[in-house]
Amino acid sequence: MNEATSTSQQRHQPRSKKILVVCAHPEPRSLNAALTVFAVEHLRAAGHEVRVSDLYAMKWKATVDADDFSGHAADRRLRVMAASEQDTLSGRLSPDIAAEQEKVLWSDAVILQFPVWWFSAPAILKGWIDRVFTSGFAYGPALPPPYGDGVLAGRRALLSVTAGARGSAFSDRGVHGRLSDVLHPLQHGLFWFTGMAPLEPFAVYDANELPAERFAAAREAYARRLDGLFTDEPVPFRSLVGGDYGRDMRLLPGVEVPGTNGLDLHVGPRR
Structure with a gap:
């Protein structure tokens, strides 16, 4: 290898990045758990820093309520958006929420790993989104406008999902609808709304029974997507x-x- 070739490869090699992986599956021996472990090991081997939020292991509280907002008076009506903005800006959010917000701000990329249940994310992951992406943190009148210029701009985002159905069922003529449409609320309504640049989702289909050879192939495909986390073109919303x-x-x-x-x-x- 000559000096010019070596310099060119170094120029195209992304520097060390910080990546948050959020996993939402109740079974530590599940496919989703295995993909989480694989992603963490693969990214760290590439020189990146990785932090993991395993929501079930953390026993994450999934519901928004008055306990999240210490600044809220018990005798007053709870207006969630106003209360979350007030406590976010004054630093009075529940400690578990503040800790997850710190992880998001720390990261250069966020990966959400979950099974597609009832055409959406598991409730615990939806609850993580509801509680962590508060007004004043991820959106709000005092922050940059949403859909592209949001406060979390500059970060990459990847959905890694498993589905029990075959891939053809999530196609343009598939009975379940296109996977991009099913995941639109997260891709466009969470990531892009807050400024993060979403990549095309990674999916493992027919995942209820996955023989060893298909799991090996899935890992290889996932490795390629992880390698492109900071170089692949995002969805051009x-x-x-x-x-x-x-x-x-x-x-x-x-x-x-x-x-x-x-x-x-x-x-x-x-x-």
């Missing part, structure tokens, strides 16, 4: 302030490619 939307937050006529409809309207042209 449209920015709210990029000129594609009007003041009513509706996509302007004629911006999309003719024939585009549904959720694809909010994806811009790929490079």
Whole structure:
């Protein structure tokens, strides 16, 4: 290898990054747990720093209630958005919430690992999102506008999911709908809303019974996605302030490619 080739490879090799992996599965011997362990080991072997939030092992409290907000008076009506913003900005959030927010701020990328249950994430993961992404932390009038310019901009985000159904059932003509549509609330409504750049999801289908050879293949495929965590092109969702939307937050006529409809309207042209 000559000096020019070595310099070129170093230039394209991403520097050490900080990655938060959030796992949501109740069984430590599950496929999701195995993929979490694999991701952590693979990323650390590549020189990255990794922190893990194993929600079931943490016995994460999944419900938002008045106990989250020490600044809330018991005799007053709980207005969740206002209470969360007040306690976020004053540093009075429940300690478990504050700890997870610190992990998100620490990270350069966030990976959510979970099984697709009833076309969504497990309740414990939804509760992690509900409680951690508070007003004043992830969104709010005092923060940058959502959908592209949010406060968490600069971070990458990856959904790694398992599904019991075959992949064809989550295709464009599949009975379950496209996986990109099923995961849109997380890809667009959580990641992109807060400014994080979501990558195409990684999925292991037909996951209820996974023989050793298919698991090995899944690990190889996942390794490639993890290697591209900071180099792969993210989903090109449209920015709210990029000129594609009007003041009513509706996509302007004629911006999309003719024939585009549904959720694809909010994806811009790929490079």
